[in-house]
Amino acid sequence: xxxxxxxxxxxxxxxxxxxxxxxxxxxxxxxxxxxxxxxxxxxxxxxxxxxxxxxxxxxxxxxxxxxxxxxxxxxxxxxxxxxxxxxxxxxxxxxxxxxxxxxxxxxxxxxxxxxxxxxxxxxxxxxxxxxxxxxxxxxxxxxxxxxxxxxxxxxxxxxxxxxxxxxxxxxxxxxxxxxxxxxxxxxxxxxxxxxxxxxxxxxxxxxxxxxxxxxx
Amino acid sequence: xxxxxxxxxxxxxxxxxxxxxxxxxxxxxxxxxxxxxxxxxxxxxxxxxxxxxxxxxxxxxxxxxxxxxxxxxxxxxxxxxxxxxxxxxxxxxxxxxxxxxxxxxxxxxxxxxxxxxxxxxxxxxxxxxxxxxxxxxxxxxxxxxxxxxxxxxxxxxxxxxxxxxxxxxxxxxxxxxxxxxxxxxxxxxxxxxxxxxxxxxxxxxxxxxxxxxxxxxxxxxxxxxxxxxxxxxxxxxxxxxxxxxxxxxxxxxxxxxxxxxxxxxxxxxxxxxxxxxxxxxxxxxxxxxxxxxxxxxxxxxxxxxxxxxxxxxxxxxxxxxxxxxxxxxxxxxxxxxxxxxxxxxx
Numbered sequence: 282x283x284x285x286x287x288x289x290x291x292x293x294x295x296x297x298x299x300x301x302x303x304x305x306x307x308x309x310x311x312x313x314x315x316x317x318x319x320x321x322x323x324x325x326x327x328x329x330x331x332x333x334x335x336x337x338x339x340x341x342x343x344x345x346x347x348x349x350x351x352x353x354x355x356x357x358x359x360x361x362x363x364x365x366x367x368x369x370x371x372x373x374x375x376x377x378x379x380x381x382x383x384x385x386x387x388x389x390x391x392x393x394x395x396x397x398x399x400x401x402x403x404x405x406x407x408x409x410x411x412x413x414x415x416x417x418x419x420x421x422x423x424x425x426x427x428x429x430x431x432x433x434x435x436x437x438x439x440x441x442x443x444x445x446x447x448x449x450x451x452x453x454x455x456x457x458x459x460x461x462x463x464x465x466x467x468x469x470x471x472x473x474x475x476x477x478x479x480x481x482x483x484x485x486x487x488x489x490x491x492x493x494x495x496x497x
Numbered sequence: 498x499x500x501x502x503x504x505x506x507x508x509x510x511x512x513x514x515x516x517x518x519x520x521x522x523x524x525x526x527x528x529x530x531x532x533x534x535x536x537x538x539x540x541x542x543x544x545x546x547x548x549x550x551x552x553x554x555x556x557x558x559x560x561x562x563x564x565x566x567x568x569x570x571x572x573x574x575x576x577x578x579x580x581x582x583x584x585x586x587x588x589x590x591x592x593x594x595x596x597x598x599x600x601x602x603x604x605x606x607x608x609x610x611x612x613x614x615x616x617x618x619x620x621x622x623x624x625x626x627x628x629x630x631x632x633x634x635x636x637x638x639x640x641x642x643x644x645x646x647x648x649x650x651x652x653x654x655x656x657x658x659x660x661x662x663x664x665x666x667x668x669x670x671x672x673x674x675x676x677x678x679x680x681x682x683x684x685x686x687x688x689x690x691x692x693x694x695x696x697x698x699x700x701x702x703x704x705x706x707x708x709x710x711x712x713x714x715x716x717x718x719x720x721x722x723x724x725x726x727x728x729x730x731x732x733x734x735x736x737x738x739x740x741x742x743x744x745x746x747x748x749x750x751x752x753x754x755x756x757x758x759x760x761x762x763x764x765x766x767x768x769x770x771x772x773x774x775x776x777x778x779x780x781x782x783x784x785x786x787x788x789x790x791x792x793x794x795x796x797x798x799x800x801x802x803x804x805x806x807x808x809x810x811x812x813x814x815x816x817x818x819x820x821x822x823x824x825x826x827x828x829x830x831x832x833x834x835x836x837x838x839x840x841x842x843x
Contacts, residue, residue, distance in 0.1 A: 413814075445670070447759050449670055451818070
C-alpha cells in the first residue's frame with residue numbers, strides 16, 4: 282500500500298484499497314493496528330509524532346485512567362486521522378481524536394467486484410465503506426458544536442452500552458467495535474468520557490453516514 | 498430450522514426461569530416463564546381473556562410493520578390511575594399491560610409491562626409456539642427473525658423481511674426516558690374524539706377503555722369531567738396536519754420529547770410538549786437530506802423531497818432510518834399522509 286496525502290488532506294490517489302474480510306469488523310481494527318505497527322517499524326521503532334500527546338499536567342486519577350484506556354483500546358486508530366509522513370502513515374496529532382476531517386470530501390466509494398472483499402477505507406482511516414454504506418469516525422473532542430462538548434456522560438455510557446447513537450438513535454456503524462465496548466463497565470466508560478473532555482476542542486463537523494446505493 | 502432454533506432458545510429461557518414468581522417478593526421481581534402465568538387469560542388451558550383485563554386501542558397506534566395488535570390493561574382490584582398531572586399518569590403498583598402481535602393471522606409475540614414495585618417496571622416478551630396454545634418468555638436479548646412481515650420481492654430482487662422480538666434493552670430504549678412510560682395509554686390516545694384520518698387506527702369497540710369509561714368507572718382520579726365534555730384533540734390547521742402530528746407523536750415522540758435523554762437535540766415531536774411545529778418547520782436539524790444538502794430542513798414546507806423527517810421515515814437502512822428500531826418495513830400510508838401534509842404547507 283502506498284498513500285500520499287498533502288497537508289490539506291486532499292490526497293493524491295496512489296493508494297490501493299484497504300480491505301477487510303467478512304462482517305467481523307473487529308478485523309478492521311486489527312488491520313489498523315497492524316498498519317500502525319508497520320509504520321512504527323518503518324520509522325525505526327518510534328518517533329515523537331507516532332505516539333499520542335503526553336499526559337497534560339493536572340489530570341485526575343479518573344482522567345488518567347481514561348487516557349490509558351483511550352491509548353490502549355485503539356481509539357486513535359480511527360478517530361485520529363492518519364497522514365503520510367516521511368516514514369509512512371502516522372497519526373495527525375494536530376487533529377487528535379477529531380474524527381474524519383470535514384475538509385476531506387470523499388469521492389464515492391469504489392464498487393467492489395463480487396467476491397470475498399467486502400469493504401474499503403480512506404487513507405486517513407477515518408472513512409469506511411461496506412454493506413452498511415459509508416461511515417465516518419466521530420469527533421471525540423469536547424467541541425460544543427461538532428464534538429462531544431454537548432454530550433452528557435449518561436449519553437456516552439448509553440452509546441457504549443447499547444451501540445446506538447446517544448443510546449437511542451441509529452446504530453453505531455462499523456468499524457466501531459461495539460461488541461467489545463459493551464463489555465466496558467460504567468466506571469471505565471466514565472473515565473473515558475472524563476479524559477475525552479480534557480482534550481483540546483477541535484471544530485470539525487464530521488459528515489453524516491451515507492446509505493449504501495439504492496436504499497432510499 | 499429457524500423456528501426450531503427459536504423454539505430451543507425460548508425453551509432454555511423458560512427452563513432457566515421456571516422458578517420465577519409473578520408475585521413481587523423481597524427479591525427483584527421477574528416475569529413468569531409462561532404467558533399463561535401472567536394473568537392475561539381467564540384460567541388454565543384457555544386463551545380467553547380474563548374479564549378483569551380491559552382492552553383499549555390508541556387512536557394513533559405505533560407502526561409495527563402491519564402487525565395486527567391487541568392490548569389490555571389490568572389495574573389492581575380497587576385501584577385507579579393517578580391523573581393529577583394529565584401528561585404524566587401514575588399507574589398503581591401491580592398494574593399490568595399486554596400487547597399481542599399477529600402477522601398473517603398468527604400470534605407471534607405478546608409483550609407485558611408490569612409495575613412490580615413503585616420503582617420498577619418489569620419488561621417481558623413472550624414468543625408464541627407453533628400450535629398457538631402458549632407463549633414462552635423470550636431471552637433478554639430477544640429473538641430475531643420470528644415471522645415474515647414482507648415476502649421476497651422477485652421483481653425488485655429484494656429479500657424478504659422478518660419480525661424480531663425485541664430485547665429488553667430495545668424496549669427500554671423507547672419506554673424509558675426520565676421515567677418508564679406506557680406508550681399509547683394516555684389522554685390523547687384514549688380520547689373519545691378520535692381522529693378518523695389516523696393511519697392504521699383500529700375500530701373502537703364497546704369493551705374498549707376510553708377517557709369516558711375510565712372516568713365513569715372511577716379508574717382515574719381526580720375525576721375530570723372536562724375529559725368527557727371536551728376530550729383531548731390535536732389542534733391543527735387541516736385534517737392532514739392533525740393526523741400527521743398524531744402519527745409523529747406516537748411513532749417519534751417516545752424519544753423526541755422534552756424529558757428524553759436526547760432532548761438536547763432540540764427536536765420535540767411528542768404532542769403534549771406542544772413544540773412539534775416550532776422545532777421542525779424550516780429547522781435545519783442535525784441530519785440533512787443527501788440529495789438536497791442546501792434546501793434540507795426537518796420539515797420544508799411545500800417540499801417533501803427535502804424534508805429530512807420524511808426522508809428518514811422512508812428509509813430502512815440502519816444509517817438513516819427512523820424510527821431506528823421496531824420496524825423493517827416502510828409505513829406507506831403514513832408516508833403518503835406526511836407528504837400530503839408537507840405539500841399543503843405552502
